[in-house]
Amino acid sequence: MMSTALLQEVYQEVRRLYIAGSELSAGDFRLQKLLPRVEQLGERAAVFQKIAEGIRELISPQGATGEESASAVKLQRLALLLSSVLRTQGSTTAAGELQPVASRPASLTTTYTYRKIAPLQQALTTTGGGRYEVVKEAFAAGIFQDLRTLPLALGALNDAYVEIAEMATEQILPAYGSSIIPYMLDHFDPSGGRLEARKLKVIYRTGGADYMQLYADAAESGSEEVRTTAIAMLKGHEAYTPSLILWTRDKKKNIREAAYSALAGSRSQDAMDCLYHAFHSKDIELVTNGLREGMAEELTEKLLLDYWKDVEQILAEKEEKQLDKLQVRIEAYVSLFSSMDHALLNKLYYLILNHYSQFAQDRWYLLMNQVVYYVEQYGEREMLPLMFQLEDYREAYLPYAFRMAHRLLSPAELYEHYVGKEGLLQAGVVSKKRRARLPKLRQSIYSLLIRDEVEPALGTAYGSEEERMAYTLRLIPMEEVEQQWDARWLDWAVKIDDSELAAALVRPGMPDIQVYLIDKLKKNPEFRNRWAPIILQGLDRSGISREDKRELLWYTLDDKRNTSMYTLDPYIVRSLLELPVEDIERLEALLVHEDSKSGSRFRYEAATQLEYVIHTLKGMRA
Incomplete structure (x- = not known):
């Protein structure tokens, strides 16, 4: 069979000229280099002689105008001759044994652009x-x-x-x-x-x-x-x-x-x-x-009974080594039953509360935390007196007892127990122990009246920046305050001078409390602090007039103590959006650098938010 290696090489050069253009074939040095070898083979086979003639015609210098179309015809003739010879004289079959092609059906598309x-x-x-x-x-x-x-x-x-x-x-x-x-x-x-x-x-x-x-x-x-x-x-x-x-x-x-x-x-x-x-x-x-991921009910019952036996053994055991062994198992029980509500657990934790003085020790810290957490969530009213004893024994447990009492008692009963006739800050001598409980009590009330939330940081997307999310504090709805909280808590909050609790507990039609909250914000006008948006929410809830709120906002904005504002709470931004369009120039002045050293008091995101407020108000004016 005639060797086709040389023909393949010529054919590749012809394909190259198809891409480059037939008008570039004249004087092509690669075909000129191959021509002598083709002519030499042409002495033995007429087909090679025919191919050599085609090469010579193709690479010959172009003549008069109109020869470009002739070069394309010559290129086409040579290509057809080469492909015919290669198909009839050459071998295109792959070496080796034929095998079925492995393929996998795919329902995927190619609809997306490369970009x-x-x-x-x-x-x-x-x-x-x-x-x-x-x-x-x-x-x-x-x-x-x-x-x-x-x-x-x-x-x-x-x-x-x-x-x-x-x-x-x-x-x-x-x-x-x-x-x-x-x-x-x-x-x-x-x-x-x-x-x-x-x-x-x-x-x-x-x-x-x-x-x-x-x-x-x-x-x-x-x-x-x-x-x-x-x-x-x-x-x-x-x-x-x-x-x-x-x-x-x-x-x-x-x-x-x-x-x-x-x-x-x-x-x-x-x-x-x-x-x-x-x-x-x-x-x-x-x-x-x-x-912890789940177990059969039969195994649950069996381990709960062992839990009970180990608790009883703790009450009777005196040796430290045995208590150490029991501590390992107790901590495993706590981990195992931490998210379970079971009748046997309820009885067991009642037993532990009855012996709280023995278990309220460092060794059983995890156990007692689990007990008070469980009882707060699921405990019945009969367990509440024990929780009150426990909070008196150690103030760290007061938040659990308070939240449980809030769940089970009426608003009046809750107030009577924690303030009542004695009061935590009544006129006269207050015991040191009761005064030490006050921070824990306030913390417990905060957790029920003021909620941590996440919402878009209003105004931060103004311009080209993407709006981010912000952690903020929001008061519970007024309906919940009226249903769940005795009105006397508000007087108590003012007595202990807690403006945040007062803002959370205020109701419409209380001018004295409104004056108190306005005075607190004027004394502490820093918008970067957590109490500012809480007080503003309380004032809105109290029914503050639009003009009084406007005056208060400008008092705080103009106050020199209101410095280094890097971001504003979304509620403050909403309050600024309530300003009349006549205040646009005053707002723009806030962004002007006061001096070369300190610059504007609104910086970074706060400046972007203020620009957003100005832009929005201008849109309202238009």
Whole structure:
């Protein structure tokens, strides 16, 4: 068979001229270099002689005008001759045995432009900061559903930045559904590390119970990281209980903990016996971590009875070594039952409260915290006297008792107990112990009247900056104040000179309290402090007139003590938006630098927010 290597080389040069343009073929040095070899072969085969003639015609210098079209014809003739010879004389069959092509159906599209994909491609093929946000935004926008981003998603599974790799595991790859599983199974190596464990998680999230044998095999013979991952996937499948029990005796701590966690909640008697005995062994911490995720009711009852016995033993025990052992188990019980509401727990905590002096010690700190937290949430009224005794014994427990009393007592009963006829600040001598309780009482009332909230930092998006979120304090609705709080609390708040509580408790039609709050803000006019927005909310609630509020705002804005304002509470911004349009010039003056050293008192975000207020008011004037 005639050798076609030279023809292939000539054909490549012809293809080059197709791209460059036939008008550049005249005098082409590459074809000139190949021509002698073709002419030499032409002495033995006529076809090579014909090809040599075609080359000579093509590279010959162009003549008169109109020859450019002739060069295109010559190029086309030579190309047709070369392709015909190559197809008839050459061999295009690939070497080796024919095999079916492996393919996977894909429902993905290619609808996104490269401009949309390019930032994601750069984020997942480079290193450096800011990549996680790019990937997160691309996933939210659905860009990973473009077929061209599938390789990027697969590569993200092993990204050096853990947050990106975890996002690929938990969200990006599972979003493809079961069609992603073959990619995970390709080259899956159970003896590998974190990457293989992530592949297994993706398979579990998309394939579920269809791949139980894969999980079981990986749990049996994989690396430690793969085994712990796979063992968790056997939870709830009773057929694997014998294997899980066997792995609770593994030398590796992580394997034992994973096995205990997978056994938790099992209804198998063997599983419950295993977990029960482990709770009373050196693995108590490991099994507790697993049982917190859920356990069978029968095991719950059994451990609660042991909890009761251990509490009774504490009451009778005197030896320190035995108390040390009991402390370990008690802390495990506290961890295990921290979020559970159970009738037996209610009785047990009632027993502990009856012996509060014995348990209100440093050794049982975690236990007592759990008891008072539980009783505050779920305790019945009969337990309230014990909580009152406990708060008298140690003031640290007063907030729990107060919140419980607020839940169970009427508004009048609550006030009578904590202030009543004695009063915490009545005229005359007040005991040192009662005065020490006052901060805790105020803190408890704050927690019920004033709420921490997160809302957009109003005005920070003015211009080109993105609006951020701000932590702020908001008063509970007036309806709740009227229903849940005795009106006498307001007089008490004024007596102890707590302007925040007074603002939270004030009601419409109280001019004396309104004057008190205005005076407090004038004495402390710093808008950067937490009480300013609270007092403004209270004044609005009291029914302050628009003109009086305007006067108060300008008093505080003009006060020289109101300095270094870097951001304004959203409520203050809303109050400034209530100013009349006639005040625009005064607001603009606030942004003018007072001197070269200190500059404007409104800086950074506060300046942006003030500009937003000015811009909004100008829009109203227009």
